[in-house]
Amino acid sequence: MMFNILQTDTGTRARRGTLATAHGILQTPFFMPVGTNATVKGISAEELREMGAQLMLSNTYHLFLRPGLDIIRSFHGLHDFMKWDRPILTDSGGYQVFSLAQFRKITDEGVHFQSHIDGRKYFLTPEDVMTLEQGLGSDMIMPLDECAPYPCDRKDAERSVERTTLWARRARAHYDAHMAGPSRQLLFGIVQGATYEDLRRRSAEALLDIGFDGYAIGGVSVGEPVPLMFDTVDWVEPMLPADKPRYLMGIGLPDQIVDAVACGIDMFDTCIPTRYGRHGSVFTRKGRVIILNAEHIDDKRPIDEECECFVCRTYSRGYLRHLMKAGEMLGLRLLSYHNLFFYVRLMRDIRAAIEAGTFSAFHRSFLRAYGSELYNSPQTNP
Numbered sequence: 001m002m003f004n005i006l007q008t009d010t011g012t013r014a015r016r017g018t019l020a021t022a023h024g025i026l027q028t029p030f031f032m033p034v035g036t037n038a039t040v041k042g043i044s045a046e047e048l049r050e051m052g053a054q055l056m057l058s059n060t061y062h063l064f065l066r067p068g069l070d071i072i073r074s075f076h077g078l079h080d081f082m083k084w085d086r087p088i089l090t091d092s093g094g095y096q097v098f099s100l101a102q103f104r105k106i107t108d109e110g111v112h113f114q115s116h117i118d119g120r121k122y123f124l125t126p127e128d129v130m131t132l133e134q135g136l137g138s139d140m141i142m143p144l145d146e147c148a149p150y151p152c153d154r155k156d157a158e159r160s161v162e163r164t165t166l167w168a169r170r171a172r173a174h175y176d177a178h179m180a181g182p183s184r185q186l187l188f189g190i191v192q193g194a195t196y197e198d199l200r201r202r203s204a205e206a207l208l209d210i211g212f213d214g215y216a217i218g219g220v221s222v223g224e225p226v227p228l229m230f231d232t233v234d235w236v237e238p239m240l241p242a243d244k245p246r247y248l249m250g251i252g253l254p255d256q257i258v259d260a261v262a263c264g265i266d267m268f269d270t271c272i273p274t275r276y277g278r279h280g281s282v283f284t285r286k287g288r289v290i291i292l293n294a295e296h297i298d299d300k301r302p303i304d305e306e307c308e309c310f311v312c313r314t315y316s317r318g319y320l321r322h323l324m325k326a327g328e329m330l331g332l333r334l335l336s337y338h339n340l341f342f343y344v345r346l347m348r349d350i351r352a353a354i355e356a357g358t359f360s361a362f363h364r365s366f367l368r369a370y371g372s373e374l375y376n377s378p379q380t381n382p
Contacts, residue, residue, distance in 0.1 A: 002186065002213060003028075003245050011360030012379055013237065013264035016351055019214075019245050021087040021139035021186060023079065024054075028245065029261050031347045032057040032089060032269040033340055037066070038082045041274045042333045043340060045084045051309065051341045052348065055086050055139075057269045060132050061093025061100075064124075065115050069135045077137025089269070090138040091249075092129050095147050106146060108166055126167040127174040134179050140186045142216065143171035148194040150224040157194035160219075164192045165206040172210050186213040188247060194219055195228055197235045204239040214267075215240045216247035230259065230377065237264045254283055254346055255372035261350055262363050262379035273339035278332045280324050283342045287371045289317075291335065296321045309341035 005017040019026040033040045033048060035056045040048060048056065058078060063069075075081035078088055094111070097104055101113035103121075110125035124132075126144045133141040144167045148160040168189050175187050189207035193199035207215060217236050220229050233248065240246050247267035248260050257268050276282070280292035284304040289296075291303070299317035311320075311334045323331025353362035367375040374380065 001243075003243065005242070007354055007357075009262075009354050009359040010357070011382065012262035012363060014261045014350075014354050014359045014363075015264060015266065016354040017245075017266065019266075021055075022184075023085065023087045023139050026054050026087060027351055028266040029347060029350055030054050030267060031257065031343050032267070033273070033343075034269055034271040035082070036062050036271070038063060038078060040336075040340070041278070042329075042336045043274070045082060047337060048084075048340070049086070051337070052344050053086075053340070055088060056084060057089045057091065058082075058136070058138065059093055059096060060090050060129060060136065061096040063090075063136065064093065064122075064132055065117055069132055073135050077135070079137060087139040088136075089140040090133050090136055090142065092133070092142045092144045094129075094144045095250075097124075098147060106163070108163060111144070126171040130171050130174045130179065133185065138185060140188060140214070142188050142190060143168050145190040145192060145218055147219050147222065148192060150194070150222045152194040154196060154199075157192075157196050157199050160192050160194065161199050161203045161206075164190060164218075165203065165210075168207060168212075169210055172212070188212055188214040188216050190216045190218040190249070191236050191240075192219045195224060195232065200232065200235050201239060204236060208239075208241065212244070214245040214247060216249050216267075217265075218249050220248065221250045221252055226256065226373070229256075230263070230374075233260060233263050233265065234378070254343065255367055255370045255374050257343075257346070258350065258363055258366050259372075259374045259377055259379055262359075262377075273343050274336040277336035277339045280321075280335065282335055283339055285366070285369050287369075291317060291321050292324055293321075303335075303338055304342070307338065307342065308345070309338050311335075311338040311341075 003019050005015050007016040017028045033053050033056055036059045072081050097111050097113050100116040103114040105112040112123050114121050129144040145164040146160045148157045189212035191203045193203045245266045248265045282289050282303045296317040302312035304312055353359040364380050
């Protein structure tokens, strides 16, 4: 079996499992560091392995534009190109086309757009995106989809669902004809529908009819209030098959991930650890700390007394603040490393709690100590 559920939590919908890929077996739930351009910003592949990261996410749109598929193929795929021997998931790049391209025109046939780098014009179909991801050689791949913005009127959301379904059907047909094999890439379907429960149901039912290796909830964390985002998760999760991995795309903050695990989600990605680190924010079990604040100017404490990473074992908050204020790139790297380590170890602790049958208590205590607004969520107080 590709996906195995080893244990479920009695007080929530959390589950502990394994997901088999061509480059190794992943322990779920897991978090994917985001390596958009075939690198996690400021962090080497060796450092990711050292901290225990199981896999990485890269982006098809960015890699298509630079360095280009021919270059990556000359290295026999993305794994060898970036010297990463563990699994990789590639996003289709659809969201980046919609958000970054200088010009875009979306039709049922595909997407016309101009590169945000040099203005060159391109046209990609759902089949083209499958071919690109095949060339990248990633372990898990996402089809082209249309992500509705927030806020979004019903007509636009409905069109997004119809087009995403059409593209998913075409991607699946192309995959079956050209990409299936003994060490095949795992293909996910993406549920859209904005903030409309009936459209989310329509999207999920259509994708289940097509059939995929896993299912993602897309179109979240696009500006909607956090309670509405979790309403969407609560609508969609029961619609998805229990024997397939569930992926909540693009979230989030540590408390959001813990709460989403309680909702039955298995996979997460976000650029928050490195983005926040580059701007002087770090994560601890007691909430977020802004290292740039003046209170840390002579603070001799580590970022987090409970953290085992080399940054916390070695450097003080005062020194880290100095590096950031002085514009030293080492400061960006050290804060990013700590944040990634924090996320990776948080997922490890989540898995351990589910295995021990204590996740419900872990869930409540983490949200309380973190000072999360989600402490009174339905998952915390079923």
